[in-house]
Amino acid sequence: MTERRAWGLRARLTVSMGVILAIAFAITFIATYEGTGSQVRRQIDHDLRQDTSDLLRSGLAGEEDNPADVARAARAYVTGLPSFGGSARLVLMRFSNGQVITNEPDLLGLGPDRNEPREAPDMKAAERQQGNTLLAAAPGLHNYRLRDVGGVRVQVTPVSRRGHILATAVIGEPLSAVERAQDGVATTFLLVGSLTLLVAIGAAYLLAARTAAPLRRMARTAAQVDAGDLAPRIASRGPRDEIRVLADAFDHMLDRLADAFSRQQAFVADASHELRTPLTVIRGQLEVLAAQRDVSRADVDRVEGMVRTEILRMQRLIDELLLLTRADHQELLRTQQLDLEVYLDSLYESLTMLGDRVFKLAPVPRGTLRADPDRLAQVLRNLVLNAVEHTAAGGRVEVAARAARGELEFTVDDDGPGIAAEQRDRIFDRFARTDSARARPAGGTGLGLAIARAIVQAHGGTIQAEASPLGGARIRLTLPGYERSVRQSVSAGDPAPASSGL
Ligand SMILES: Nc1ncnc2c1ncn2[C@@H]1O[C@H](COP(=O)(O)OP(=O)(O)OP(=O)(O)O)[C@@H](O)[C@H]1O
Ligand SMILES: [Mg+2]
Incomplete structure (x- = not known):
C-alpha cells in the first residue's frame, strides 16, 4: 500500500x-x-x-x-x-x-x-x-x-x-x-522538441524517483514502527536538504520514543516490584500466623504491626505514583503568592526536625514567590531527608536561598559521600537509586527526586545535582516567579536588594 x-x-x-x-x-x-x-x-x-x-x-x-x-x-x-x-x-x-x-x-x-x-x-x-x-x-x-x-x-x-x-x-x-x-520550424520542433521532451521527462522521472526514495524509506520505517518495532531508523545520508532534516528529525523522534518506551517499561517493572515486596511480606506474616495452633495476643499484635507498616508503605508508594501521574497532566499545583520570610521561617524549622544533624539555614531573601506552598515544602523536605539519609549523625546539612532576576534559587548541601558525576542526571528518574543506596536495607523507593523534579518543572523551574563545597552532594533548584517586595523594603526603610543577607 x-x-x-x-x-x-x-x-x-x-x-x-x-x-x-x-x-x-x-x-x-x-x-x-x-x-x-x-x-x-x-x-x-x-x-x-x-x-x-x-x-x-x-x-x-x-x-x-x-x-x-x-x-x-x-x-x-x-x-x-x-x-x-x-x-x-x-x-x-x-x-x-x-x-x-x-x-x-x-x-x-x-x-x-x-x-x-x-x-x-x-x-x-x-x-x-x-x-x-x-x-x-x-x-x-x-x-x-x-x-x-x-x-x-x-x-x-x-x-x-x-x-x-x-x-x-x-x-x-x-x-x-x-x-x-513555418513548415521548417514545425518540422524542427516536432523532431528536436519531441526528442528533448522525451529526454526531459526521463530526467524528471529519475529526479522524482530520487526525491521520492527517502520518503518511501521513511514510510517503510514508519510502518515498521507502527507494527511495534522501534529499532529501525531511516539513517538518511544525502545532502542536508529538507528531506534529510525531516529524516534526521524522524530518527531523533524514534530515539526519544524508544528511550521513553524503555523508561516506561522499567518504571512499570519497578513499580510492580516495589508493590510486590510489601505484599510478599504481608502474605508471609499471615501464613506464619495461620500455621500457628495457639495464637497469642502478642503474635497477633506483632503481625498486625508489620502488616500495618507494609500497608502504609504501599499506600505511600501509590500516593507518590499518583502524584507523578498528575504531574504529567499539569494538574499538580495550587500556587499562591508566598511571603518568603513567613513561609521559609516556619519551613526551615520543620526541616531541622528531620534528623540529628548540624543544620545551617541561610537567611531568607525578602520578597514573594509564586508557588504551591505544600509542594515546595515537599521538595525541600525530600532533599533534606536525602541529605540526612546520606550523612552520619552529626553531619552537616545546609539549606540556602538566593534571589536573582525574577528567580529564586535553593541549594541543599551535605557533607556525605556525594553523587558520582555519571549518576547526577539519572537519580531524578523514577525508582532510580545508586547501587550503594540500593544495597541499604532501609533504602527508599527512589521516587523522592523524581517527585521533586516533577514539582519543580510544574513550577517552570529546573533542578540538578552537583558536587557540594561541603564535600558531599548539592541539589540546586531554580524557580521563576520571584518578586522583590518593594512594600516591605520601603516600610523597613531599607532599599537593599532582596538577595542581601546571603
Ligand atoms: N544527598 C545525597 N547524597 C548522596 N546520594 C544521594 C543524595 N540524594 C539522593 N541520592 C541518590 O539518589 C537516589 C535517588 O534519590 P531519591 O530521593 O529519588 O530516592 P530515595 O531517597 O532512594 O527514595 P525515596 O526518596 O523515594 O524514599 C538515592 O537512592 C541516592 O542513591
Ligand atoms: Mg529520597
Missing part, C-alpha cells in the same frame, strides 16, 4: 513536470512559428517595395509624360524580366488607355489562346477576373489568393507624371516562402 503511494508521488511529479515542459514547448513553438512567419512576411514587403522603386526608377526613368512613351519603356522593362514562375515576381501594369503589360500573361487570362489551347473559356474568364481584381485594388499592400499559385502579396502603386496618373503598377510575390519557413 505504501509502495503504491510512493509510486503515485513519483508518477505525479513526472507527469506534472512533463505537462509543464510540454506547455513551455508549445508556447515557444507558437512564438517561433509566428515570429518566423512575420519575419518572412516583412522580408517580402521589403522586397516588394524595393521592386516597385526599381520599376519606377529604372524601368520608367526619363522625362516621358506621354502615356505611350511610358508604356513603351514599361514594356521594354517588363519583357526583360523573367516570368513569374521563374523569378517569383509578378509584374502587372495597366495604363490609363487600358493597355495592360505583365510578365505573366497566362496567369491573368491575358495570354493568347494557343498557349493553353485546352483551357475552358470559363477558366479564362476567371483568370481575367483575377487580373482585374489586382488592378482594381487601392494603392498599398494586399494579400490575394490566385488560382494555380496560392497566396500572393501584392504592392499596388500609381504611376504619375506631373500630377496625372498614367498607370497602376502591381508587383506581387507568392506567400509560399512564409509557409515553407
Whole structure:
C-alpha cells in the first residue's frame, strides 16, 4: 500500500513536470512559428517595395509624360524580366488607355489562346477576373489568393507624371516562402522538441524517483514502527536538504520514543516490584500466623504491626505514583503568592526536625514567590531527608536561598559521600537509586527526586545535582516567579536588594 503511494508521488511529479515542459514547448513553438512567419512576411514587403522603386526608377526613368512613351519603356522593362514562375515576381501594369503589360500573361487570362489551347473559356474568364481584381485594388499592400499559385502579396502603386496618373503598377510575390519557413520550424520542433521532451521527462522521472526514495524509506520505517518495532531508523545520508532534516528529525523522534518506551517499561517493572515486596511480606506474616495452633495476643499484635507498616508503605508508594501521574497532566499545583520570610521561617524549622544533624539555614531573601506552598515544602523536605539519609549523625546539612532576576534559587548541601558525576542526571528518574543506596536495607523507593523534579518543572523551574563545597552532594533548584517586595523594603526603610543577607 505504501509502495503504491510512493509510486503515485513519483508518477505525479513526472507527469506534472512533463505537462509543464510540454506547455513551455508549445508556447515557444507558437512564438517561433509566428515570429518566423512575420519575419518572412516583412522580408517580402521589403522586397516588394524595393521592386516597385526599381520599376519606377529604372524601368520608367526619363522625362516621358506621354502615356505611350511610358508604356513603351514599361514594356521594354517588363519583357526583360523573367516570368513569374521563374523569378517569383509578378509584374502587372495597366495604363490609363487600358493597355495592360505583365510578365505573366497566362496567369491573368491575358495570354493568347494557343498557349493553353485546352483551357475552358470559363477558366479564362476567371483568370481575367483575377487580373482585374489586382488592378482594381487601392494603392498599398494586399494579400490575394490566385488560382494555380496560392497566396500572393501584392504592392499596388500609381504611376504619375506631373500630377496625372498614367498607370497602376502591381508587383506581387507568392506567400509560399512564409509557409515553407513555418513548415521548417514545425518540422524542427516536432523532431528536436519531441526528442528533448522525451529526454526531459526521463530526467524528471529519475529526479522524482530520487526525491521520492527517502520518503518511501521513511514510510517503510514508519510502518515498521507502527507494527511495534522501534529499532529501525531511516539513517538518511544525502545532502542536508529538507528531506534529510525531516529524516534526521524522524530518527531523533524514534530515539526519544524508544528511550521513553524503555523508561516506561522499567518504571512499570519497578513499580510492580516495589508493590510486590510489601505484599510478599504481608502474605508471609499471615501464613506464619495461620500455621500457628495457639495464637497469642502478642503474635497477633506483632503481625498486625508489620502488616500495618507494609500497608502504609504501599499506600505511600501509590500516593507518590499518583502524584507523578498528575504531574504529567499539569494538574499538580495550587500556587499562591508566598511571603518568603513567613513561609521559609516556619519551613526551615520543620526541616531541622528531620534528623540529628548540624543544620545551617541561610537567611531568607525578602520578597514573594509564586508557588504551591505544600509542594515546595515537599521538595525541600525530600532533599533534606536525602541529605540526612546520606550523612552520619552529626553531619552537616545546609539549606540556602538566593534571589536573582525574577528567580529564586535553593541549594541543599551535605557533607556525605556525594553523587558520582555519571549518576547526577539519572537519580531524578523514577525508582532510580545508586547501587550503594540500593544495597541499604532501609533504602527508599527512589521516587523522592523524581517527585521533586516533577514539582519543580510544574513550577517552570529546573533542578540538578552537583558536587557540594561541603564535600558531599548539592541539589540546586531554580524557580521563576520571584518578586522583590518593594512594600516591605520601603516600610523597613531599607532599599537593599532582596538577595542581601546571603
Ligand atoms: N544527598 C545525597 N547524597 C548522596 N546520594 C544521594 C543524595 N540524594 C539522593 N541520592 C541518590 O539518589 C537516589 C535517588 O534519590 P531519591 O530521593 O529519588 O530516592 P530515595 O531517597 O532512594 O527514595 P525515596 O526518596 O523515594 O524514599 C538515592 O537512592 C541516592 O542513591
Ligand atoms: Mg529520597
